[in-house]
Amino acid sequence: MKIVAIIPSRYGSTRFEGKPLALIAGKPMIRRVYERAKEVESLTDVLVATDDQRIFNAVENFGGNVVMTSLENKSGTDRVAEAAENIGLELDDIVVNAQGDQPLLDPRSIDELVKPFFSYPDLEMSTLAFKIVKKDEITNPKDVKVVFDSKGFALYFSRSPIPCGRDYPAGFDTYKHLGFYAYTRRFLETFRKLPIGRLEMIEKLEQLRVIEHGHRIMVVVTEHDSPEVDLPEDIAGVEKILI
Numbered sequence: 001m002k003i004v005a006i007i008p009s010r011y012g013s014t015r016f017e018g019k020p021l022a023l024i025a026g027k028p029m030i031r032r033v034y035e036r037a038k039e040v041e042s043l044t045d046v047l048v049a050t051d052d053q054r055i056f057n058a059v060e061n062f063g064g065n066v067v068m069t070s071l072e073n074k075s076g077t078d079r080v081a082e083a084a085e086n087i088g089l090e091l092d093d094i095v096v097n098a099q100g101d102q103p104l105l106d107p108r109s110i111d112e113l114v115k116p117f118f119s120y121p122d123l124e125m126s127t128l129a130f131k132i133v134k135k136d137e138i139t140n141p142k143d144v145k146v147v148f149d150s151k152g153f154a155l156y157f158s159r160s161p162i163p164c165g166r167d168y169p170a171g172f173d174t175y176k177h178l179g180f181y182a183y184t185r186r187f188l189e190t191f192r193k194l195p196i197g198r199l200e201m202i203e204k205l206e207q208l209r210v211i212e213h214g215h216r217i218m219v220v221v222t223e224h225d226s227p228e229v230d231l232p233e234d235i236a237g238v239e240k241i242l243i
């Protein structure tokens with residue numbers, strides 16, 4: 001069984017055009033993510049999936065693996081699914097969807113992400129969560145929150161604070177969704193064919209489609225945060241951590 005990380009990467013963005021090629025401490029962000037992913041012990045391969053020649057050339061220039069995908073893909077999941085098909089992955093192989101805007105990803109968290117597939121043979125999909133320590137992330141809608149059941153399967157994802165303590169005293173934990181996913185390629189093909197869900201449209205969270213259609217997502221709590229670069233001003237904070 002292969003375990004392959006695919007980093008979907010597009011140039012266009014309404015808030016930060018050309019983000020994958022933005023320099024972080026002298027290296028393009030896509031290279032930072034790629035090099036971190038290459039450190040993951042459990043992976044058999046890492047590649048970038050893009051529809052932009054500039055990104056394709058940048059990855060080739062630093063010696064990375066890259067595949068060109070269709071301009072018609074509507075989401076990163078669609079791009080990952082196309083790339084997985086193009087490189088000939090088997091249906092039982094594991095595909096990791098690695099976010100291209102999280103250059104501080106900790107390789108250990110990806111090992112944690114794929115580990116449940118060896119304990120649960122029927123598992124279709126997993127994702128990561130981190131216990132929030134910065135209180136402003138609880139109320140910030142850009143930081144997606146997740147709640148899960150006693151076995152670790154996701155109950156809901158939201159941009160709002162969940163759970164919301166009505167009469168419960170302060171002090172309960174809130175978990176942030178980190179946005180990395182692992183799936184069997186078989187389920188990735190199922191996922192890309194599911195109709196868009198009502199809750200997904202409301203929250204603008206693609207993973208809700210899985211839950212709305214009766215599938216389960218294992219949530220793996222990691223101790224390793226992975227801040228996103230959403231805007232150009234986020235780069236300075238990432239560079240401080242790197243340096």
